[in-house]
Amino acid sequence: MARKRTTITMEVTRFRPGEDSEPTLQSYEVPLRKEWAVLDGLNHIKDHLDGTLSYRWSCRMGICGSCGMTVNGKPQLSCATFLVDYAPGPVRVEPLRNFPVIRDLVVDISDFMTKLPKVKPWLIHEGETPEGEFLQTPQEMDEYKKYSMCINCMLCYSACPVYALEPEFLGPAAIALGQRYNLDSRDDGDRRDVLASAEGVWACTFVGECSTACPKGVDPAGAIQRYKLTAAVAALKDFLLPRGARR
Amino acid sequence: MTAFHNIVVVGGGGAGLRAAVAIAEANPLLSVAIVSKVYPMRSHTVSAEGGAAAVIAEGDTIDEHAYDTVSGGDWLTDQDAVEAFVEEAPKELLRLEHQGCPWSRRPDGHIAVRAFGGMKKKRTWFAADKTGFHLLHTLFQTSLSCSDIVRYDEWFVTKLLSDEGRVHGVVAIEMATGRIETIIANAVIVCTGGCGRVFPFTTNANIKTGDGMALAYRAGAPLKDMEFVQYHPTGLPFTGILITEATRAEGGWLLNKDGYRYLQDYDLGKPTPEPVMRSMELGPRDRLSQAFMHEHAKGRTIDTPYGPVVHLDLRHLGAQVIDTKLPFVRELCSKYERIDPVKELIPVRPVVHYMMGGVHTDINGATPVEGLYAAGEVACVSINGANRLGSNSLPELLVFGARAGQAAAEYVRTLQKGSTSAAYAQGRDEERRLTKELRKHDAGTERIADIRTEMQTTMEDGAGIYRDGDSLDKAFVKLHELRERFDRAAVDDHSTTFNTELVALLELDFMLDIAQSIVACAIKRTESRGAHQRTDFPKRDDEKFLAHSLVHRPNKVEYLPVTITRWPPGERVYGR
Known part of the structure; x- marks a missing residue:
């Protein structure tokens, strides 16, 4: 029997207008835990893998409205969307569409x-x-x-x-x-x-x-x-x- | 770059918006700005759930609200402030009603009130279980009709400018561009909320990093009663998401692993099927969180990967009550625990929720630094004393936000024109410091997240629900070490565009100051009162400590007597 997957690949948009010519996707391997929201995956990246990733978040309970992103093509609150629902992955995280991008996953509202x-x-x-x-x-x-x-x-x-x-x-x-x-x-x-x-x-x-x-x-x-x-x-x-x- | 406003409000949550509107109403000629690191509607006021207390119901009196608040705070409240608070709270909530806040109603169209912990009467107004959300959006949307208020959305304040004991403005970074600006002002009102993120497990949003407390502290204002940290008894494990006290007000029970309503063992009354005011599950938060710790010591909690829990049982309330009074609780349980509280038990454990302490202010929000005001959770007036009662914080931020706004407007009106050249020079110094700071951390070797996590664990281990001299001393030494390591923290992000790593660094800088101030105050207070429980000094000591702690930078603690007007210190009695 195959071993249960314990990680999932997140493909995250990286883009700094003015510095980068176009957005690129960067892949990160993050732990796949049943409680983890997509936001927990991003926080894992920020804290342990790559401090330069930029995104907004605050309440992590779906009420402040900060963390909207495009997850596998759909607009979602990243704090209320869970990694296990995208297993085995990869899960693609992009900025919200229809807005100018300020940086990475941060859009101009x-x-x-x-x-x-x-x-x-x-x-x-x-x-x-x-x-x-x-x-x-x-x-x-x-x-x-x-x-x-x-x-x-x-x-x-x-x-x-x-x-x-x-x-x-x-x-x-x-x-x-x-x-x-x-x-x-x-x-x-x-x-x-x-x-x-x-x-x-x-x-x-x-x-x-x-x-x-x-x-x-x-x-x-x-x-x-x-x-x-x-x-x-x-x-x-x-x-x-x-x-x-x-x- | 420089800008000028008569008054700068730092923070755009409930207190900040209320203060800004109060200024605009007091004197429309004044230029008012709100500077906030998030858009106002993202502020943490949005997460408040259960309600806002103010006397409106027949048979209730403001004296009873005052007594509940004073006894709930274990007599560390300033009673003159409490009297002003209970008197003005109903007017503030009515004002919001007139602005459109969707307060829940009785069938006849009047405002409905619900029970809440530590309150003898039903007096908590609510908008289902999203009270903070509706309150914040009502305030924010109403503020949009007031076009005179200038907003700096997503600007991070790094310093208060002050000279000879008087405040002259702020320095802030525009996050989108990295631009550093000196904003000169005659007065500054700090409304940045609490600092729950100093601890590892908290209901507080990511933004609650004690910025305003640290800014004021560094500008020379003392912090007050910092050792009093409120643990809310019912947070979801792992996330720390708050499950509102309103669940218990509507009749929910707390059960240990044997299905037993364990609060009856802790002098909180006898279990009855229907909720009884100031009894059992409607006891105050400090006593309920402490009871959990004892239950855990007796081996009667349930182990989970995210720590021990007890159960909150709402099943007997039925789907109809839950859907009309507690819909957000059902939504949160379903999303984050994948359970349905109509049919299943909710796992909960105590979680850091609120700071009773904060920037020392008088009854009008004025700090000892001239021109500097504070209101809301960032401030300590104090109406909360050693333990805040649930549903007092929302009316507090309205009452004292308004008072601080009015007081600042009056201060600016009577102000003698002074020189601001020192402030400009300080602004330039701060710009240089920030640039240098960033360059210094280029070569850092420590991860910001590692230092932050160690700080949080240190606080939980050393200054949690129960503390003692030993645990606190160890924490103090460890925090000192972390402060040294902070100098070597690495910032890999060199961009000026929305640099959230730089913000995380500056926030950690603030939090380390605040963590130390909490521990310093806790070491000195050798008694147990409210949320400050010393196992080595288990008794309340009114002889020595019927007084507020005032901590001056760096970590120098002195005491200020509590103001008693009508309620001499007595025993806190719940459930009997």
Whole structure:
């Protein structure tokens, strides 16, 4: 009987723009342990084999959103993706797609950081703020709850074929976060100017890759489809109704 | 390169964001910057699970919250600070509600509260079991509406500029480019969180390396009560991932290898099917982690490749309660242990979670260094004393983040114009030091990870849940040796672009200072109180030690009396 494999090969992208002409894959042999996430493999490389490898990570419990990478072709949180699931290997670790690479596995997410404020991801309330809390039933919360679960990990942008072709597209996470506030019973905001613009929901061709990639069940594709309906109805009302009756 | 802001906030987690917004509200004309080594929404506040305590429920009073906090902290809390804290906590949580935080609700739409360890009443607000995540994202997203706040995302602060006891700004490295910049400021607020990574097994994220504590310490601010390190009783083995206390608040049990609810043997009350406040599994964290150690000594824990464990039993709660109140726990168990807590027992063991100690501040977040403030876990006000109660840290970072922001804004308003030429010169010195430091480590022979691992093991062995004079002395000597070896640490990465090896080196530099300060304080405190348990001095000694440790660089310890207002020191009573 063949001996059980105790190591696995990780093929990791190495690239320093400006210094290297193109990305290359470097192979490392790391222990294959049942508890080890892909991130544990990278940490083993960094600590013991090669200190020059660069990547982001922090909470290692799937909530801070730092460690998104492309693992064997799919966008994943490297802290929540396990080496044994890729045995016998090799497992290929590349930077998230659709973003400029800063170095190795570190991508530049400043485009998202610029787009996020555009959807006004904060509560807009007209009228007086109550002394106590706004009342909101559990059913009312269920309306927006899943859209509030976004950890900004960028896996959906990496998976989105529209974002790949049209960098102006607001993108799945930003739109879902706009919808998160639109659907909150405490919110009276109007985000139509952004969400219903050419860069907003209408750019989406409903491929649904974003919802498949999302590690937190946010379903950005659903948020986008739902907002398309909202925007269409609002546009129709604009057309048909006098000003005062539009809300 | 140099930049100027009236106030620089170091750290963009809960405390830092709250402070920045407080400044913008206090005086919109002030220029405020947040400098953080990660994007704000990556900050470790995101990992807090169980909830945030503040009196809102009928039948609860702020005096009861104050008493629970004071007794929970084994009377090392400053009671004036606790009184301000319990008074302001409900306003801060309501403010977040008005900003959209999805607090869990009762069927009638009002805020729901849950039980928590060491609390006599149900007063912990929660957003399922992702409270920190929702709190942080609400604060961050709301801060985006405040376009006056300038952010330096992924900038690593290496030094506070200070001259004649007054702070003048920071020096920071832009990680993406390696650019070193001097940022001049009239005031600096340090909000960098804790230092769990000084220990080998911790719930803390990789970024929790005590940067702000070390920065302030080096700038002349004393650290306070550093010997008080909180072990949370329920972490997953291997990863150290936190399983929230809310599991026990909802009715979970801790079982030893015989399936016995062992806490009944440790003066924590009698087992009942339903949870009882301040009793058994709802006792305080220090006492529960200590009980685990005794259970282990009696051979009643379960051995695993990643150390001894006990079991957390949620099976009797049923899928519905777990899915509505504890969905993240189910997700974490499934991902990282490949078990389902609806049907299976969760293996858990005590894990380093929180620093009660930190930068010495007054009730407004001011440190003894003029113009330097601190808030959140990095600071020690102290409302946590010798043991923090679960769900007090989130309201703490809001209350004292806001106070520090307001105090800094007021300080800047009344500030006499001073010369900053010394600060510029210091900035240039620091740039030279960093360049030289990197070159020095080119020829290093020691791996950063090896020194770090040895430091962590040293801390666990010498300054863990139980310590004594011997173990602490050994740790102190070993840390001294590691500090020498640090000079020979190797940096193989010579790139200026996103050099995470350089960051790891600078973090280790900070952590070694912090580790020493923890051990130095623990050596001097020859009593047992809260989370500081000396087997050679097992009793609390109010005569000598009803006082905060203040450690000045390098490792000089003195004492400051505790402020008592209404609750004279008494016995901590749980479960009876």
